[in-house]
Amino acid sequence: MKWKQQFIFILTLAAVQLCFIFYCLSLYRNDKIHITDDVKVIRLSINGKDMFCAPKTKDASTDSMVLLMCSENMRHIESGVQLLHSGSTSESPKKVRDVISEGKLLIVNKTKDEYERRLTESMFKRDPDGYVNMFDETKPMDFHCDVCAVVSASGHLLGSKAGAEIDSANCVIRMNIAPTKGYEVDVGTRTSLRFAGFPNLMYGIFKANKIFEREKLPEKLLIWSGNTPQIRSVVKGEAKFLKKNHTGLDMYITTDREMKFHDELFAMETGKNRDSSKSWLSTGWFSIVLALKRCNRVKVYGMVEANHCEKTTARLDIPFHYYSMDNGYECMFYRKHEIGLKEGHRFFTEKYVFKKWARYFNLTFHYPEWDISKDDQRTPFLIKKTQSIPNPRYGVKRGPLPANFGNVREQNVRFPRTIEELRNNRFRPEKV
Structure with a gap:
């Protein structure tokens, strides 16, 4: 019995010593x-x-x-x-x-900025043939252009009259179900590639919206998909039904390696794990990365800077989508997702990263124009909640993000209820 007690004592002593060694190593690192x-x-x-x-x-x-x-x-x-x-x-x-x-x-x-630039450029040179044919993954997608126009679905395009400029690009990339019919003057008519998220197929959004019945078929349809076998199986099954109704539709899908690449890129640029932080990458993110990989020059239309909603000159009545009010107003929607405790898109943070890329690559932003010479303040997602957040729009200089950050309902401003009200320029935000 005595030798058992000695054995247990020796094991306990060894465990304590091992914990001490790991503690020292953690300090060392x-x-x-x-x-x-x-x-x-x-x-x-x-x-x-x-x-x-x-x-x-x-x-x-x-x-x-x-x-x-x-x-x-x-x-x-x-x-x-x-x-x-x-x-x-x-x-x-x-x-x-x-x-x-x-x-x-x-x-x-290298300076610190040059070092970070080298890391980012090296990441983009890793092109793992991440876009393949939907029904034959041995066939990569052939898509290379000189000038690419990436057209967002933002309400900032309403009244921009950017359609002719967009159509003048060699290739035009559109997102999800953003239409051209009825909005040609502002968003153009051509669609070289439509980049859409897998929910459009899984949840029948394409079918319900009838985007391919109302619009001319795009030259290519690319779907970014979750990298689980279950999701990819459902997406490919729904794609077969879509292909039956639209035989001329040339369909492609992102590979598992491509989706992992995006997770690595997000982690490198933000210092946060996308999955553990419960962040969703937007179709805008996927579209810009695709364009930077496959186009010599990228022009993005309709996206705003990361700190846009905090500017005193910003219009808070702009809808999230130029063709629908279903998701409400852009700043409100951005704010809801950016500081979502459970999960959501990190729209402000993505724009924060895009501005950095604009300094590294031939990437420009239009309607509105971006000033890439000025750094944006770090976004709520990137900073700790207890850290001070400069917030001149709401008069907050210290303390955490105010509860009404981007919440236009608490600012006594009347907003339009329909897209037509905005398109016809009959609305101007006014105090009530």
Whole structure:
């Protein structure tokens, strides 16, 4: 009996020691590690690997690192910093080069912004043939254009008279069930590719809306689908019935790898896991990523900036869709999803990311125009709820997001009830 007690004691002691070791390791892997009083190391993800990086100069901040020294091994960073700061200007660079030649240390001659740009560009170069034929996945979708017009379904297009400009693009990408008939002056007439979410097939939205009976068939119909076998099976089954009624419809679907790529891209740009944060990517997100992959120049119509709804000049009477009032007003709908505690789209956050991409790629936004030289404030989804949120529109300078953020019903403003009221320019928001 005594030996059993000793055995249990030894096991307990070993478990305690193991927990202590893991605790020390967790401290060792903090995002910021002090080497000296004025030199800190941050942990970055480079090509899927955790790398420890330190500035080459003592006075460099983590926001403006001109030279980074990165390695998977913390000891290499420590030795590199000691060599650079040893005071010997003649020997240190040579010794550092020797460390680099051994493959132990990586010098990144980039600023922080340039480094992030390189990561984003490298992500977009990973084109895994993510768009394939709906009924034969061995056949990839052939879609490459010089100038692409990505047309949103936003009410901002009403009265824009952008139709001719949109139709002048080599390819025109439309989303979900956004129509052209009756709105030709504002949104154009051509449709090279219609990009739609799988609910349009699963829940019979195409059939109920009769979009393909009322509109000229698009050259291609691309469906982004959930990456579970059950969803893809239902989507393909519904696609067969759609194909029977519209034999000329050329249908494609996103692959599992493509959907995983979008999750990785979202995580890289936001620092949040899409699934665990219960975020839904919008068709606008999928459409812009497709265009950036397959078009030399991308012009987006109707999308607003991330902080648009907070501007004092913003019109809050704009409907979410230019063809329907079913989803209400754009700012209200955006706000509802952005701060949804359970799940939802992160519209403001997506626009925040799009502005960054506009600096990296040949990507422009029209009706309204975007000023990409100015950074948007971080969105409610990206910041902690207890953190201060600059909110000049509602006079909030400190504290959490106000309860009436974007809630136009609490602002004594009368809004139109029909699309026709907006289209005919007979409505102007006025205080009541």
